[in-house]
Amino acid sequence: MQIFYFHTPAEMPQSLHPSAAAVIDVLRATTTIAWALHNGAEAVQAFADLNDLHTAAAAWPKSSRLLIGERGGEKLEGFDLGNSPVAVVPQIVAGKRLFMSTTNGTRALNRVRDVPLLLTSSLPNREAVVQRLHQHKPETLAIVGSGWEGSYSLEDSLAAGALVYRLVELDSTLNVLTNDEAKAALALWQQWMHDPESCLRAATHGQRLIRLGNHDADFRCCANIDRLSTVPTQGEPGVLKSA
Template sequence: MQLFVFHAAGDVPGDPQAPQADAGVVIDVLRATTTIAWALHNGAGSVAAFADLGSLAEAWSAWPEDRRLRLGERGGQRLEGFDLGNSPLAVSADVVAGKRLFMSTTNGTRALNRLQAVPLLLTACLPNRAAVVKRLLQANPDRLWLLGSGWEGAFSLEDTLAAGAVIEGLLAGAPAGSLEWGNDEALAALALWQQWRERPEEALRQASHGRRLQRLGDHDADFRCCSQVDGLDVVPVQTEPGVLGLA
């Protein structure tokens, strides 16, 4: 398995003649992929991800009113008129069970859109790290792309941190010699995780997006939730283009 890490959607190779991924993992620790994992854990039927708000509105309007919710943010703040923002604490079972979430965020849903054509597409966060590692080891793809969502096209520390956590798990579980470094970013992600693995919440708070959230208000509970490692046994998987479920 060759391991590649990309810091943002724009870093993913765009040449159709270049080798492509057999599996992809999209990561948006603060907070889209953490929210997706918790929503599915709490009984949401599916999460449909949209980079474009117009496409979201069209799809949402065609879904039964009693089985739909709009979830999203721009700049860390809930979109006007939406049912929910982008917090894993908001997607409790009493709110989301049995419903499709129509989701659009500043960065995470754009990253999902970028890897939509990958044959096996998962989302990861720190809470479901071990579950994602287990699924990847079972699938054993030849080329794995780990894509951080970044912030408006730029590097984000927390997403690369989580990519490193996934890589650490793969190294621990894969047969010796079966993993290869596809790019230097993958090795750097592992080193970043090794630096912060005992203090993940501190890393999230010091990251630029973590500081941005702190300026917007009290997000202490979100930080605690997003920095928990390996406590959530769910793997969001793309079941149809742009739609995530448990499969």
């Protein structure tokens, strides 16, 4: 397995056609997706474009849908929920399809939506994603960070490093870290692995969330390593279900 890590979706070259991709937006989209599906959401349908989201949502029964999303870390006007993993509780999301758009994470998903095996990864479902990848043994894995508006994000690299660390630990003979970004992410995780929440808080986006208000519960949730067995998996373009 050749492992590439890209800080942002734009950094992934058009010439690369990986057999699997794991998208990361640890603060907070991929954490929220994992928890929503764990708590019984029927699916999470991701959109980079808000007009596309509203068109698709309008075709879905109102009683069976929720609009979920943010821009700049704050809930979108008229949406049911923002982008908090602690808000997608069973009594709200069970049986519902979540139509989701975020500043960064849904754009990353859109970039790799044609990859044969597309998963989303976060710290809480890291081990479950590793086991799924180990089962499928893709020839090439692209780990795609969401970044922040096209630039590097510390927290996504931390989560990428956590994924790489466990993949190599599970079977070092099958894994080759192909680019320097993957090696750097691994080193970052090795530095912060005993206190990932502090890394999330120190990151630029972590600081942004702190300025917006009290997000202590979100930080704890997003840093809770290997908590979930849910692997959000794309079955049809843009639609993620627990598989």
